Amino acid sequence: MTAALKVTGLVKQYRQARALDGIDLEVSRGEFFGLLGPNGAGKTTLINILAGLARPTQGTVEVMGFDVAREYEQSRRALGVVPQELVYDPFFTAREVLRVQSGYFGMRRNDDWIEHVLHNLGLTPHADKNMRALSGGMKRRVLVAQALVHKPPVIVLDEPTAGVDVDLRQTLWQFIRSLNEEGHTVVLTTHYLEEAETLCERIAMLKQGRLVALDSTRNLLSRRHGHQAQLKFDGEPPPSLGLKRGQSSCWLYGFQEYVQLETLLAGLRTAGIRVLEMQLIEPDLEDVFTEIIQNA
Secondary structure (H helix, E strand, O other), X not given: OOOOEEXXXXXXXXXXXXXXXXXXXXXXXXXXXXXXXXXXXXXXXXXXXXXXXXOOOEEEEEEOOEEOOOOHHHHHHOEEEEOOOOOOOOOOEHHHHHHHHHHHOOOOOOHHHHHHHHHHOOOHHHOOOEHHHOOHHHHHHHHHXXXXXXXXXXXXXXXOOOOOOHHHHHHHHHHHHHHHHOOOEEEEEOOOHHHHXXXXXXXXXXXXXXXXXXXXXXXXXXXXXXXXXXXXXXXXXXXXXXXXXXXXXXXXXXXXXXXXXHHHHHHHHHOOOOEEEEEEEOOOHXXXXXXXXXXX
């Protein structure tokens, strides 16, 4: 089966700066895929090439088997992109924006789908308001609706929840998850790593235009070995127990096996130190991301 996205030997050079440096990447149909990296890593450049807004210096990019350079029309129809920037036409209502967007793709009598998208993104009460009158969060919802209006099989979300409230995040992810369950491929870039950890099946990490990690979310999380406990005491624990001072009067204890906790607690009892609080902290994607990016 043809991959939803296929990137081969991708290089993008801007004069002296190389934004992408030999990227090889394949995203299967129906995947919920994460594309992560620090600012300037090349994520938006890659998205711009996918959308046909920038041309690769070297290499090929395909969307649903269509080359983005040679088969632009077909690849663009297969792709819906939610940009990071708030770009909108101030002279139309939200509903009119979606009707115009449908026309760009030659879609007529698309009102039923437009109403479906408006409803699922919580935009129906605001559909006939001028775009200038909408809040920033509502404008971002309209951008999501625009990307979905032509029913693309591949959806790219570039920081879709940046600076928006909890309500929008919950509404957006509920709808996007339902589309993914129906077979749509979703590619997400986000700085909210807990979102990527929860939603994405596989994750790619970029640093300075290079692909430095590509694996399932579960395998990436398993790279961070060991566990950590955060504790508070009614006294100062002896240095021999291997505790490190944390924040807010807390102490941190790293261990590999849970049986080591009993050894720690026995040592504290012997020292006459009483445990007031204890919390186990499992590694998350932010820990793994920081470690990979720092060591890449």
